[in-house]
Amino acid sequence: MQTRTVALLALGSVLVLAALVRPDSGDSPAQAEPDEPRRAVVRDWPLLDATGRAPRGSTCGNRSRRVLLSFDDWDYAEPKRMVATARTAKRLDVGMLYFPLGEPNTAYRRAHGKSLADKVRAQGQYVGNHTYDHRSLSTLGAAAIRREIRGGVRSSLLRPPYGAYDAQVAAIASDLRYRICLWTLDTRDWRDLTPKQVRTRIVRNVRPGDVILLHMNHALHRRYDVRALVSAVRSTGLKLCRPYREHGEPATSPVRVPRKLRC
Ligand SMILES: [Zn+2]
Numbered sequence: 383m384q385t386r387t388v389a390l391l392a393l394g395s396v397l398v399l400a401a402l403v404r405p406d407s408g409d410s411p412a413q414a415e416p417d418e419p420r421r422a423v424v425r426d427w428p429l430l431d432a433t434g435r436a437p438r439g440s441t442c443g444n445r446s447r448r449v450l451l452s453f454d455d456w457d458y459a460e461p462k463r464m465v466a467t468a469r470t471a472k473r474l475d476v477g478m479l480y481f482p483l484g485e486p487n488t489a490y491r492r493a494h495g496k497s498l499a500d501k502v503r504a505q506g507q508y509v510g511n512h513t514y515d516h517r518s519l520s521t522l523g524a525a526a527i528r529r530e531i532r533g534g535v536r537s538s539l540l541r542p543p544y545g546a547y548d549a550q551v552a553a554i555a556s557d558l559r560y561r562i563c564l565w566t567l568d569t570r571d572w573r574d575l576t577p578k579q580v581r582t583r584i585v586r587n588v589r590p591g592d593v594i595l596l597h598m599n600h601a602l603h604r605r606y607d608v609r610a611l612v613s614a615v616r617s618t619g620l621k622l623c624r625p626y627r628e629h630g631e632p633a634t635s636p637v638r639v640p641r642k643l644r645c
Pocket residue numbers: 454455512516543544
């Protein structure tokens with residue numbers, strides 16, 4: 383960190399400092415980048431504004447100082463694990479954001495007569511659209527982008543796979559009444575970190591109002607213990623978003639996620 387700090391001081395810009403420090407601040411800089419899959423347009427990290435805060439689009443409606451955990455993709459080996467983690471979170475008075483893929487969610491509903499996305503909502507957890515089958519939207523034509531979004535789980539939040547989107551994707555998403563929702567802290571669990579390494583990365587980097595990116599299809603997802611994740615965040619003194627409530631009582635979260643989360 384020392385050489386980086388010196389370099390940053392020389393640059394003397396809050397914006398540059400914010401943009402440079404955050405992405406790698408949990409990893410050894412020497413290990414960063416080389417083996418990461420890259421796509422045409424990837425926002426691995428949302429740009430920060432002049433005050434060092436993430437733009438509203440990346441905070442998914444979390445305008446509080448509470449931290450929001452989010453889980454993407456699908457656990458193909460054990461799909462119902464998503465519901466189990468949602469239940470655990472509710473018991474811990476935590477409201478998370480899930481982005482299950484449309485294709486397996488639809489297949490599961492057809493096979494079992496129930497939508498896991500709905501079951502997660504019933505636990506007061508929020509659910510967003512992560513497209514039908516996880517194609518990089520910024521590489522597709524307009525018709526395919528529409529199909530990918532329409533085939534996803536219905537919501538008002540869209541998290542483009544790989545965080546990859548461009549002006550065309552944004553325009554179509556808006557036309558279909560979606561708001562783009564990225565994240566402000568990437569755990570990089572997809573790089574085969576252990577659950578403990580993920581928690582360490584969170585504890586070292588988490589800041590008030592963060593939206594933390596985690597994955598359900600990660601090889602180690604089944605070993606994620608939501609209790610341990612929650613404890614890790616709480617050990618920093620920060621609070622987590624709570625489950626959806628109506629009139630102060632826990633309730634099923636709405637399909638259209640509110641513009642401002644009731645964290
Ligand atoms: Zn994904």
